[in-house]
Amino acid sequence: MKNDLYQLIYLSHSEICGNDSTIREEIEQILAISRQNNRAANITGALMFNRNCFAQVLEGTHHQIQQTFERIQCDPRHSNVAILDFDLTPARRFSEWFMAYVGENSDTRQAFEQIQKTPAFDPHQLMGERIYDLLHTHLHAAENYNL
Amino acid sequence: MHNAIPQFQDISQLHTGFGIAYIDTSGKILSANTAFTRLLHTQPVQPGHSIFEYVQHIRSVDVMHWQHTLTCPQAGTLEIAIPEDKSMIRLQWTALNQDHRLIIAESLPSDHTLLIQRNADKTENHESQPTLGHRQQLHQILADWETDQSENRSLAVILIGLSQFKKINETLGYDTGDQVLKLAGQRIARVSRTDDFVTALDGDKFIVLQTNQTQPASVVTLAKRLLELLQRPFLINGRQVNTNACVGMAILHQGTDEAKNLIQHAEWALAEAKKQAPGSHCIFEPGLEQRALEQHNLEVGLRRALLLQEFQLFYQPQIDMHNRKIVGCEALLRWQKSGKDWISPAQFIPLAESMGEIHTIGKWVLQTACHDAARWPANIRVAINVSPLQFEDGSLIHHIQRALHMSGLDPQRLELEITEGLLIRNIEKTLEQLWHIQNMGVTIAMDDFGTGFSSLNYLNSFPFSKIKIDQSFIRSLQTEKSRALVQAILSLGQALNMDTLAEGVETEEQLDYLAHNGCNAVQGYLISKPVPVEKILELF
Ligand SMILES: Cc1cc2nc3c(=O)[nH]c(=O)nc-3n(C[C@H](O)[C@H](O)[C@H](O)COP(=O)(O)O)c2cc1C
Numbered sequence: 182m183k184n185d186l187y188q189l190i191y192l193s194h195s196e197i198c199g200n201d202s203t204i205r206e207e208i209e210q211i212l213a214i215s216r217q218n219n220r221a222a223n224i225t226g227a228l229m230f231n232r233n234c235f236a237q238v239l240e241g242t243h244h245q246i247q248q249t250f251e252r253i254q255c256d257p258r259h260s261n262v263a264i265l266d267f268d269l270t271p272a273r274r275f276s277e278w279f280m281a282y283v284g285e286n287s288d289t290r291q292a293f294e295q296i297q298k299t300p301a302f303d304p305h306q307l308m309g310e311r312i313y314d315l316l317h318t319h320l321h322a323a324e325n326y327n328l
Numbered sequence: 329m330h331n332a333i334p335q336f337q338d339i340s341q342l343h344t345g346f347g348i349a350y351i352d353t354s355g356k357i358l359s360a361n362t363a364f365t366r367l368l369h370t371q372p373v374q375p376g377h378s379i380f381e382y383v384q385h386i387r388s389v390d391v392m393h394w395q396h397t398l399t400c401p402q403a404g405t406l407e408i409a410i411p412e413d414k415s416m417i418r419l420q421w422t423a424l425n426q427d428h429r430l431i432i433a434e435s436l437p438s439d440h441t442l443l444i445q446r447n448a449d450k451t452e453n454h455e456s457q458p459t460l461g462h463r464q465q466l467h468q469i470l471a472d473w474e475t476d477q478s479e480n481r482s483l484a485v486i487l488i489g490l491s492q493f494k495k496i497n498e499t500l501g502y503d504t505g506d507q508v509l510k511l512a513g514q515r516i517a518r519v520s521r522t523d524d525f526v527t528a529l530d531g532d533k534f535i536v537l538q539t540n541q542t543q544p545a546s547v548v549t550l551a552k553r554l555l556e557l558l559q560r561p562f563l564i565n566g567r568q569v570n571t572n573a574c575v576g577m578a579i580l581h582q583g584t585d586e587a588k589n590l591i592q593h594a595e596w597a598l599a600e601a602k603k604q605a606p607g608s609h610c611i612f613e614p615g616l617e618q619r620a621l622e623q624h625n626l627e628v629g630l631r632r633a634l635l636l637q638e639f640q641l642f643y644q645p646q647i648d649m650h651n652r653k654i655v656g657c658e659a660l661l662r663w664q665k666s667g668k669d670w671i672s673p674a675q676f677i678p679l680a681e682s683m684g685e686i687h688t689i690g691k692w693v694l695q696t697a698c699h700d701a702a703r704w705p706a707n708i709r710v711a712i713n714v715s716p717l718q719f720e721d722g723s724l725i726h727h728i729q730r731a732l733h734m735s736g737l738d739p740q741r742l743e744l745e746i747t748e749g750l751l752i753r754n755i756e757k758t759l760e761q762l763w764h765i766q767n768m769g770v771t772i773a774m775d776d777f778g779t780g781f782s783s784l785n786y787l788n789s790f791p792f793s794k795i796k797i798d799q800s801f802i803r804s805l806q807t808e809k810s811r812a813l814v815q816a817i818l819s820l821g822q823a824l825n826m827d828t829l830a831e832g833v834e835t836e837e838q839l840d841y842l843a844h845n846g847c848n849a850v851q852g853y854l855i856s857k858p859v860p861v862e863k864i865l866e867l868f
Binding site for chain 2: 189247254255267268269278317
């Protein structure tokens with residue numbers, strides 16, 4: 182149990198307000214701290230987002246996921262966290278920590294392209310198609326739906 | 329009074345497992361107990377001396393850091409390793425006022441080697457979780473609160489009570505319950521301000537003490553945030569676990585005059601919040617105390633009401649529309665508390681449900697009503713109200729069988745009235761029981777029809793044979809809207825081949841209207857008010 186590998190997938194609503202550059206700043210900050218913390222905790226996974234939503238996959242031991250998730254839960258930059266999956270997983274699907282902007286609107290896409298490039302993200306290759314499709318669909322559906 | 333040096337009680341003889349010391353911001357000791365000396369492994373701590381004399385031998389103590397910390401008003405925690413016996417001591421300090429600090433020392437279990445510094449840079453060590461303060465400390469702060477500084481310092485208590493916690497323990501095990509408490513405590517500590525004091529109370533409660541904030545704005549903001557956070561899922565033992573909370577708050581000089589009463593007042597406010605929906609919060613105000621006490625008395629009274637035979641069944645006749653003869657009676661529960669006040673069912677039934685007393689009370693109603701009805705003419709039925717909760721433990725069928733058997737009442741003469749609320753719970757389990765009950769020959773009536781969310785769907789798939797039209801529609805029969813609704817319900821009954829009964833009929837016009845539109849039966853003051861069992865026989 183102690184060293185078993187778990188996977189957590191959740192969706193949440195973004196509470197980050199402001200223009201694209203504020204959003205980008207916040208996201209960059211999340212990315213930076215996540216990189217640092219997740220590496221130390223041996224957590225891999227991905228964070229996807231668009232204007233309204235976050236979708237995140239975390240892989241690691243039960244303890245590390247629990248601790249990381251507790252910190253993430255208390256973060257005021259998002260709300261309405263809905264867990265899609267929390268279960269044992271036979272192997273890691275991500276070799277590292279990734280971040281991607283998933284959105285259709287071409288203007289916002291451009292605004293976030295920078296971030297997307299930085300971590301050299303190739304979701305199709307790296308992620309289980311199922312998760313990817315699932316999250317993709319959810320995020321797209323939520324993109325133009327203002328809560 | 330303002331500039332007087334506060335007189336701290338002499339605590340040198342205070343025997344607790346914790347070391348306690350009062351010091352000033354320069355580190356000078358005002359008073360300390362023997363446990364404090366013992367835990368620090370040092371010579372007896374004397375008032376007037378500096379705390380730094382006693383910690384010289386502890387290498388991990390950073391004197392500069394301590395000196396700085398003592399001047400800050402924030403509460404904090406520090407863990408130090410004692411070289412003599414390699415033990416770990418946790419020191420927690422709190423500002424009692426501008427110049428004085430309270431330190432609580434306690435030893436940590438030996439495997440606890442992490443250096444936890446709640447207020448230190450958290451990113452350095454991410455394993456470190458926010459820690460909670462000690463209960464003892466809370467009481468000290470409240471006891472030592474100086475009222476003469478009231479003009480510029482505010483004090484407020486936020487009391488957080490987890491809901492449904494018992495259920496987590498029961499269904500997922502105590503280990504899961506313990507972890508929920510631990511993680512919930514961490515969440516609370518994490519989002520509280522660094523100078524808030526956070527601690528766990530017994531059972532499933534937590535306290536946040538706020539000083540120097542603008543109240544009530546500050547407690548309300550934090551309460552809302554905490555409530556939102558605590559309803560988010562926890563990940564425990566490979567599972568997602570959900571809980572919920574309510575919050576009670578009390579603020580010094582805003583309804584509470586003395587610091588020592590804050591916790592009790594917050595408890596009363598919490599009780600009030602719990603009476604509302606899960607996730608509610610409430611601030612103490614005078615009057616709540618009275619209500620909480622009344623509620624308490626009501627609970628105590630309700631627990632012994634059966635034993636003291638304070639319940640009574642009244643019966644209200646139901647007549648057939650065609651021949652205007654009595655065809656049944658609805659059993660209505662009445663409670664006369666301590667031989668004095670009559671408590672309304674609207675008040676005590678929800679209470680009985682929340683206390684779990686509804687099961688024994690429901691059983692008594694079944695037995696008594698069947699017993700009474702067995703003495704009535706054979707063409708008269710008895711209708712009994714059943715709470716949705718009575719369907720939950722699966723023993724209802726057994727109780728019905730027993731009541732019928734003991735009284736000798738023909739099952740055809742028993743009717744159960746259930747509300748639409750029943751249908752939102754465990755539908756499958758409920759349906760199974762309803763069919764079973766109907767197969768016994770007992771009829772089932774849908775009570776208060778039209779007030780909830782009943783849909784045609786339900787009526788079709790559930791074994792009802794009667795619809796009771798709620799009295800609110802009858803009372804407002806003069807309005808177009810109510811007439812349309814009543815007509816719709818009546819024709820629905822005809823279409824589905826179900827009997828219809830209108831409740832709360834008070835005038836001849838209402839009766840005529842219902843007769844004209846095909847209603848099968850009526851009940852209400854026009855026919856008779858509910859009467860005690862002795863009186864009902866006279867009406868037959
Ligand atoms: C959507 C979202 C995802 C996040 N993912 C992570 C993550 O994977 N790892 C992490 O350490 N922090 C993540 N964070 C940041 C944490 O919420 C938190 O700010 C950070 O861990 C620092 O915590 P601390 O202030 O308690 O040290 C995320 C934040 C958001 C809003």
